[in-house]
Amino acid sequence: MWNQVLFLSIVVIVPFATTEHRSSDLKHIQTHIAPSRSRIIGGQEVVPHSVPYQVALRINGNSYCGGALISPNYVLTAGHCGIVIFTVDVILGAHNLSNSNEDTQVTIRGSNVIIHEGYDDDTLRNDITLIQLSEPAPINDVIQPAKLPPSSDLDRTYLDEVVSATGWGLYKDVPFPSTRDMSDVLLQVDVPVSNLTECGEYYNDEDGDYVVETNVCTSGYRNKGTCNGDSGGPLSLDGVVIALTSFGTDLCEVCSPSVYTRVVNYLDWIAENSDVEI
Template identity: 40%
Template sequence: MKVVFVLALAALVSAGPNRPKVADIVVKNVKWEPSPRIINGHEAVPHSLPYMVHLLFVASSSAWMCGGALISENYILTATHCGRGAERVYVTLGVHNTSAAEPTQVKQTVPGANIKLHEEYGSDSVANDIAVIRLNSPVSLTDAIQIVGLPTRADVENDYLNAVATASGWGSTDGYEFKVSDVLNYIVVRVISDRECQDAFAPVIPPKTLCTSGEHLTSVCAGDSGSPLVTDGVVIGVSAFVSTHCQARFPSGWTRVTDFLDWIADNTDVEIANK
């Protein structure tokens, strides 16, 4: 039986003919299509994940939502497929409820020129799906706005197998009916082996990918694209792809951050520690 996969593309907020998409592209008999959902998550304690950033990307006639992680006072880590085609991005830091005027929130409207996409990302593959956004001005750190750690160079050989990590986002809670969440949700997931991921998805998983289990019927999805996978205060993955309709028993795919430490250092003000 042919297994169908999808990118966890940014959840559409307002449709339009110019919105970026990776629909109907077939790679080795695998069809990648957008589909929104975070499955069986729990509402986070407000501001308990202070590195989380809400991102609303805007083009001429469309807008779409993603997540990101603050990695310095000046830069946000997210996914390239989130930033493609964007003319600007509305950034909100220190947010828990996107529909509320929380006093902790800090907002910036960042031009598309400040979005740095990975040069080797292609629409026919999920490889190299990583990007950074430079803020207009440095953000002041507060209890609700904090920087997440990055792996060190000593972590490059760490596959994080069986590590327990937290995934979070404001994505939809239903893969069949578009319902984004106003409040930040999270799930706790386990990192699985490349082999286990390939067994579920067929042998088409791109290099530099990390996968998490769909056990306990949990999954991330489209509005959660670009959001971080965090263990022990360190971001080890960027949300990239999931199964069709984000089926909860299937793994979720993440861009493996340890494979991009040099790229992050070259394109941000972050200094990667040796150990």
């Protein structure tokens, strides 16, 4: 049985919560923060700049998370990325993240980090954060705010719909990942949304319920999903950001489900704490 949930870590590795095999000793959920970026498992390179709302977050100078631009002034990411931030640079318009000379790239310092007041570092409940930019992002062909789901989607399960996760995170398991193990280019993996109850049976145990109604799960069939460094990045359906990468297993190539924070459950919170009109 799987029972340890770990963040898709930031790279150094970027926070992406992950879970490991159950052993005789239960392990606690923890965030992985390292100077490497985690990457999509089983995916492929996107058409450059085809996900214009995707951003990279360089946290404290040497760690990475993903995120989604939702207005010229605000970025949405995971709560477990937000809690480790002392400084954050938001990189917009990137495709090859390792190429700082890419002429589409724009870097803006984050001026305010708004972590959901209900965020729980133990259970990863309410794993969502807003980052306010120090100046408005330029809106152009390669930098555009994401569309968010309508409130009418609150009861929508997305079950069996094929969704797309994107990020620069790890593309394979490595013992001690670093930034060298990240993908240079933005990757995407298309995966079906899986049954939330079955996903909960995979992760939940006597220590707590990690998978709840405010999550979306995707199947790990054929080693497809998110990994360290993808944390906070968008899960999209027809160009709408329906969720943010939250957690998975500590080994990403074991066909385990990936778990995300459902954006539709937080529309009111987003509207109250940003300039986004819902």
